[in-house]
Amino acid sequence: MDIQEKSISIEKSNGRFYTPQFIVENILDMSGYYGVGIVKKHVIDNSCGDGAFLVAVVKRYCESAKQLGLSNDEIAKDLCLYVHGIEIDKEECEKCIRNVSGVAQFFGIPSVKWDIRCADTMEVNDYNGKMDFVLGNPPYVRVHNVGESFDRVKQFSFAKSGMTDFYIVFYEIGLKMLNQSGVLGYITPSSFFNSLAGETLRKYLIKNNLIEKIIDLKHYQAFAATTYTTIVILKKAREDNIMSYYQFDEKNRIPYYIDSLTPDDFYICNNFYFSNINALHLLQKIFYNLGHCDVAVKNGFATLCDDVFIGDFDFDSAYIIPVIKASTGKRARIFYPYGKDSRLIPESEIQKDGNLYRYLLSHKRQLTKRSNENGTDAYWYAFGRSQAINDTYKNKLTVNTLLRSVSDLKLISAPAGVGVYSGLYLVGDMAKLEMAKKALMSDDFVAYISLLGKYKSGGYYTFSSKDVKAYLDYKLAYEGGLFA
Ligand SMILES: C[S@@+](CC[C@H](N)C(=O)[O-])C[C@H]1O[C@@H](n2cnc3c(N)ncnc32)[C@H](O)[C@@H]1O
Known part of the structure; x- marks a missing residue:
């Protein structure tokens, strides 16, 4: 000493x-x-x-x-x-x-x-x-x-x-x-x-x-x-x-x-x-880029009560669909009370599905405790937020939001009829999703994310849908030659 x-x-x-x-x-x-x-x-x-x-x-x-x-x-x-x-x-x-x-x-x-x-x-x-x-x-x-x-x-x-x-x-x-x-x-x-x-x-x-x-x-x-x-x-x-x-x-x-x-x-x-100067110049190109690609980046479902909505239901229902947890890539099933037009299915219809309705009623107290963006009790069995519902029947690619290196990225295809929660997803036509996947699976993307400096414990970085969109707009619109 x-x-x-x-x-x-x-x-x-x-x-x-x-x-x-x-x-x-x-x-x-x-x-x-x-x-x-x-x-x-x-x-x-x-x-x-x-x-x-x-x-x-x-x-x-x-x-x-x-x-x-x-x-x-x-x-x-x-x-x-x-x-x-x-x-x-x-x-x-x-x-x-x-x-x-x-x-x-x-x-x-x-x-x-x-x-x-x-x-x-x-x-x-x-x-x-x-x-x-x-x-x-x-x-x-x-x-x-x-x-x-x-x-x-x-x-x-x-x-x-x-x-x-x-x-x-x-x-x-x-x-x-x-x-x-x-x-x-x-x-x-x-x-x-x-x-x-x-x-x-x-x-x-x-x-x-x-x-x-x-x-x-x-x-x-x-x-x-x-x-x-x-x-x-x-x-x-x-x-x-x-x-x-x-x-x-x-x-x-x-x-x-x-x-x-x-x-x-x-x-x-x-x-x-x-x-280093090269990484900073890439960042500037991304931030100042005026190009635009037609791949959207969005947040997955927000039920505000995943314990009730997502699970291994021991019964089948027309209102239960497959879902992917973007953060882990894990597949599960979700109670999805919406039609293909994204409208909430009326309670009187859901009621006809005995097993499902009994299940919902048994969790009604828990469900009504959530804040609900519609502010009315009639929506007690709806998702807490309506985000991502419009894209359920479109082709998507899930994106997890914690990474240290390229190998941490989980980009999983969620085709029409499969939902996404707990993370981000890309939506666009198949060819563009494929190009976006290639652009994200790169050291450039990881360098860009680490530059944004949103630290998480364990050496990880996180990022938002806006961060991914800015990167894809730059990469796909310019480097991929794809102006939307
Ligand atoms: C982070 S500690 C650093 C202590 C020391 N410089 C070191 O590096 O180990 C900050 C110190 O600031 C003192 N402190 C907090 N507010 C203060 C103030 N308004 N004026 C003077 N000292 C203050 C605290 O009591 C504490 O000892």
Whole structure:
């Protein structure tokens, strides 16, 4: 155990969530907080907890200062002058001071008057414009969970759009603290890449040319909680508008370089998308494509009570048809109370089918509990939503919506008379469905879906009917030469 691990572990407590050391070290490295250049440079962690970042900062500062031959007394003065922390929780703040003191003592530095204060960072202004480095892991708390702080949070300009989060406000605070050439290095959720709440932040970062590096941790979970995170390095006074994009090597726990990008590459339709340049150009072609193919992509049946509607019924009925569960490809049977014209079969007709009607009556209470888009009790035995009913008697191809690679795709033919639920389906003539199948069963499609960044646990990505439609419109209309 080295000095840093030792001083942190002294004060670790019951399951609270801290930044692991390898993340801290990576952020410091990526921000340029190393070497003799950090001596007499101001650094702050404005939500310092028990000091995960400040312990590493103090260790690096002491090493560099000693390398330059500074005396212990001078280093003690420097640590008080140049290393700053803010933490709202008194106990955490005290732990932090004990932890950084442990590091200073290890280097033989006498008592330091630490500038680590217990305060609400949203109310601290006196570091503004003065910091060379702002480093840390700001709090992630949705604004509707922040209680009394709500009104204060909403006063920040980055908090104006959508359901914001504390971490977005901490970007604003951190940027304000930087001096004219300062560097900010945070690890935060990556949700601001494309969330409504992140819109003002994205615009600001682009307008002011602040993005120096992005290290997208993608599915990698650096913390105990399920949060998809990214390391972001922002820099003031950048000379060009090229940023470096990295992903994270889970095994060696280090970033690896992917590509150099400009906002023209990654700022697409007001959102951030990161990948290599070729994948981003494909994404732009898909997003900006004006072509259109006549394959529709839709959501399957929504009964809102699959337990009753779908199963292995032990009787036959004219109102029970085959159905495919798009998410698994599994075949089953479904009670389908509609005619070929998609109209609901009257209850008086269903009643004539004794077995079926008895079955329905035995589940009537459960069925009437559903919300029903028609808002009338007469529809108690209908599907909860009418989606997909119009396509039951057309040729379809089912599509599951969770994938990691091409081999996860389940594209199954659902011919006329077979329904689809729990996933998507394509509808169009046979030849076009065949072309669509080929287009989807490709690494390009998987690359496109992973770029959209809709993470699911287990390394999976999900996608919507709109995402598939945009891809097919591009692939089939242009590459397949099929303008509808
Ligand atoms: C995600 S933790 C990170 C702690 C530490 N920087 C680390 O990386 O281990 C966020 C910290 O911010 C503190 N915090 C939350 N709201 C704050 C506020 N308004 N002002 C200052 N600190 C705050 C929390 O108490 C918590 O210690």
